[in-house]
Amino acid sequence: xxxxxxxxxxxxxxxxxxxxxxxxxxxxxxxxxxxxxxxxxxxxxxxxxxxxxxxxxxxxxxxxxxxxxxxxxxxxxxxxxxxxxxxxxxxxxxxxxxxxxxxxxxxxxxxxxxxxxxxxxxxxxxxxxxxxxxxxxxxxxxxxxxxxxxxxxxxxxxxxxxxxxxxxxxxxxxxxxxxxxxxxxxxxxxxxxxxxxxxxxxxxxxxxxxxxxxxxxxxxxxxxxxxxxxxxxxxxxxxxxxxxxxxxxxxxxxxxxxxxxxxxxxxxxxxxxxxxxxxxxxxxxxxxxxxxxxxxxxxxxxxxxxxxxxxxxxxxxxxxxxxxxxx
Numbered sequence: 168x169x170x171x172x173x174x175x176x177x178x179x180x181x182x183x184x185x186x187x188x189x190x191x192x193x194x195x196x197x198x199x200x201x202x203x204x205x206x207x208x209x210x211x212x213x214x215x216x217x218x219x220x221x222x223x224x225x226x227x228x229x230x231x232x233x234x235x236x237x238x239x240x241x242x243x244x245x246x247x248x249x250x251x252x253x254x255x256x257x258x259x260x261x262x263x264x265x266x267x268x269x270x271x272x273x274x275x276x277x278x279x280x281x282x283x284x285x286x287x288x289x290x291x292x293x294x295x296x297x298x299x300x301x302x303x304x305x306x307x308x309x310x311x312x313x314x315x316x317x318x319x320x321x322x323x324x325x326x327x328x329x330x331x332x333x334x335x336x337x338x339x340x341x342x343x344x345x346x347x348x349x350x351x352x353x354x355x356x357x358x359x360x361x362x363x364x365x366x367x368x369x370x371x372x373x374x375x376x377x378x379x380x381x382x383x384x385x386x387x388x389x390x391x392x393x394x395x396x397x398x399x400x401x402x403x404x405x406x407x408x409x410x411x412x413x414x415x416x417x418x419x420x421x422x423x424x425x426x427x428x429x430x431x432x433x434x435x436x437x438x439x440x441x442x443x444x445x446x447x448x449x450x451x452x453x454x455x456x457x458x459x460x461x462x463x464x465x466x467x468x469x470x471x472x473x474x475x476x477x478x479x480x481x482x483x484x485x486x487x488x489x490x491x492x493x494x
Contacts, residue, residue, distance in 0.1 A: 240302060241301075241302050241305075244302060244305045244306060244309060245305075247309055248305065248308075248309055248312075251309065251312050251313060251316060252312075254316060255312070255316060255319075332390075333412075333413050335389065335390045335435060336389045336390045336391060336411040336412050336413055336415065337389055337411065337413060337415055337469075338388035338389045338411065338415060338417050338457050338466075338469040339388065339389060339435075339469055339470075339471070339472060340386070340388050340389075340435065340436070340470065340472040341377065341388070341455075341470045341472060342377060342385050342386060342387075342388055342417075342419055342453050342455045343377045343379050343383060343384075343385060343386070343442065343453055344384075344386065356372060356375070356376040357372070357375055357376075357465075357467060358372060358373065358374060358375055358463075358464075358465040358466060358467060359371065359372060359465075360372070373456055373463040374418070374420075374454045374455050374456035374457075374463070374466060375454075375455050375456075375465075375466040375467060375470070376452045376453070376454055376455075377452055377453045377455060378450065378451070378452045379442045379451065379452065379453065380442065380451060381423055381441070381442055381443055381444060381451040382423060382441050382442060382443075383441065383442040383451075384438045384440075384441060384442075385419055385422065385438065385439055385440045385441060385442060385453050386435075386436050386437060386438055386439065387409055387417075387433045387434065387435055387436065387437050387439050388417055388435065388455075388469065388470075389409075389411045389415070389417070389435050390411065390432075390433065390434055390435050391409040391410050391411035391412065391415075391416075391417075391432075391433050392409065392410050392430065392431070392432055392433065393407060393408070393409055393410075393427045393428060393429050393430060393431045393433060393439075394408045394409065394410045394416070394429065395407065395408035395429060396425050396427060396428060396429055398425075398445075399445075399446055400446070401446055401447050402446050402447055403418070403420035403421065403446050403447075403454065404420060404421045404422070404443065404444075404445025404446020404447070404448060405420075405421070405422040405423070405424070405425055405440070405443060405445045405446070406418060406419060406420035406421070406422060406446075406454075407419045407422065407425055407427060407439055407440060409433055409439075414459050414460045415457070415458070415459055416457075416458040416459075417455070417456065417457055417458070418454075418455070418456040418458065419439065419440060419453055419454075419455060420446065420453070420454035420455075420456075421442075421443055421444060421445050421446050421448040421451075421452060421453065421454050422440040422441060422442065422443045422445065422453070423440075423441045423442060423443025423444070423445065423451075424440055424441040424443065425439070425440045426438060426439055426440050426441070427439045427440070455470075457469050467482070467483055470482075
């Protein structure tokens with residue numbers, strides 16, 4: 168039942184029933200609805216800013232964890248960057264110096280990568296966009312440094328392999344093991360002017376004579392390929408010529424037996440023949456020559472194996488004495 172409202176009319180000195188027009192009813196309803204709507208919006212805004220729903224709380228926790236992980240990743244990137252920079256420093260100051268090549272260009276090594284457009288999809292993340300962009304840029308730089316370092320190590324490996332091959336090829340040991348040499352090399356005829364044992368004239372001796380018993384093994388003094396195996400009645404008699412590459416060749420003369428063939432690949436220390444007294448020779452020995460770029464050089468500079476510095480000095484002094492050669 169609708170409640171009726173009355174008001175006192177002083178003119179008629181009586182209570183009169185209040186009559187509300189349709190327009191006033193509509194305005195009243197609209198005003199009430201507007202007030203309710205405004206209150207609801209206000210409450211929604213307040214709840215959005217100050218009241219966290221369970222779903223929002225979970226999202227915030229995930230966001231905080233992402234930020235924490237991102238900071239950890241940034242620290243890892245910094246650590247990796249330092250490690251790769253130290254590796255590059257060793258590359259420049261140790262490996263490349265040893266191998267005799269210039270270090271990588273430092274400006275090229277530290278040049279940045281990418282641009283702002285490359286990471287525009289991440290710029291919408293309010294608080295994390297800058298951190299994400301910087302981390303991705305550093306990762307790109309790190310990848311490029313790793314690629315550059317890999318390329319550098321490949322180059323160093325190739326050069327080291329070439330250097331190792333050269334070191335294995337260059338003559339560096341005696342053609343006869345020291346424990347097989349007669350009387351610990353009591354008699355040694357070296358490189359230079361010597362008296363010829365048969366013609367008794369001064370003649371330039373182009374090698375180094377190692378005395379040992381006939382049949383003593385002779386070894387190659389470096390890796391190489393046999394170029395000549397010759398058997399002559401005079402001169403060097405039975406002798407072998409090995410090409411070591413890099414401009415080096417060695418000759419082993421007056422052998423009693425040769426044990427290799429032309430074109431055969433030889434390793435340092437491999438037996439190639441036996442001591443003899445063939446050709447123009449006056450006693451069993453190995454006449455040894457080192458030839459560099461077509462010219463005989465002093466073998467004394469290439470036979471430093473198995474000796475202390477003092478022993479080697481004594482060996483040099485003995486080889487320099489002008490005496491009678493054995494061939």
